[in-house]
Amino acid sequence: MPHIRDFTLDSLPTATKTVLDLDVATMPDGQPLRLTLLAARGREAGPTVVVLAGVHGDEYEGMLVIPEVFARLDPAQMRGTVLMVPICNVPAYQGALRSSPIDGLNMARVFPGDPNGTITQRIAYWLGERVIRHAHLLIDLHSAGLAYHIPPLVGYYHHDSAAGRRSQEVALAFGAEVVWAHPDVAAGRTVSLATDLGTPWIYTEAPGAGRVRPEDFALFTQGVLNSLKVMGVLDGAPETRPVRHYLLGAGDLDKSIAANAGGLFVSQVGLLDEVKAGDVLGEVRDPAGRVLETVYAPSPGVVISMRGLVRVFPGDGLFALTGRME
C-alpha cells in the first residue's frame, strides 16, 4: 500500500471513484496504521471538497454517512473532486473512545499535527498535508459521542471574508434546523487548520450516544450532498429546510460549565432551552440521592450541549451555553 505522503490529487483518474488504503505509521506489531480514503474525481475540473469523520472515535454518524454519499456520487456527473476519510482517528475508533487509547490525545486538539510526533499527531499532520490542504471546502462530521448530548446542528466560520461568506452560504443550505455561527475558533481543530489556510469550513453535531439515529443519518447525508451542490460539484439546488435556531458563539466545548463534585449527574434543562443567569441547570448527586452540587447558569444563554454520561468526575464538563444571532 502507498504511504499517504505519496498521495496526490493528480494520481486520481478522472470520472472515477477510487478507494485508497493509505499507510500513515507503523504499529508495534509491524503492521501499518492505515486510513481509508474515498475519492471521487469528476469528468470536469472543479473544486475539491474534503469530508472527514471519526476525528473523535466514538462519533459514528459521519462514519456511516461518508460511504453512503460515496455510493451516491456519479463521477461522470461531477465537477471537481470529493475526498472523504470516514475514520480519521483509527485507534480511538477501535477503542470506541473519543481520544486515542495509544497516546491519550484528542485529535481535535492537535492540528496541524507533527510528522515526527505520536500516532495522533502523525495522523493529523498527514491529513492536513495530503487531504485538508486540497480543500476548497472542509466538512468535518462530528456528533456528541458517548459522553455528551448536542442537538443536530451545523456550525460554520462566521467571518467577513471570502472564506467566512462561503462557510455561511454552505451552512445555511445544509438543511439543519440549528445553525451555529463561530466568529473565532480555538486552535488544534481541523477547522482551525482550515481557517489558517483560508479554506471555508463547516462541521456537524448530533445527539450521538454511540448509536446513529435515522434522522441524523438522513440530515448529514443530504447536508453533504447539499454542500456539494452549493460548491458546484453537483448540479441542482440544495434541498434545505428553514433555520429555527440561529446561534452565535465561540463553540469551544472545552470551556463548558464543569462539575465540582463527582457523582451521578441529572440535568434539569433540555437542549436548546433558554436560561437566565442563576437558573438551576442540574445536580450532581451521591448514590444515596443526596445533592452534592447544584449547577447554576453563570450567564444567560441557550443550552447547546450537556453531559450525556451520568457518571461524572470533578472537572468533567456538564453544560455549554451560547448566544443567539441578533
Ligand SMILES: [Zn+2]
Ligand atoms: Zn467530535
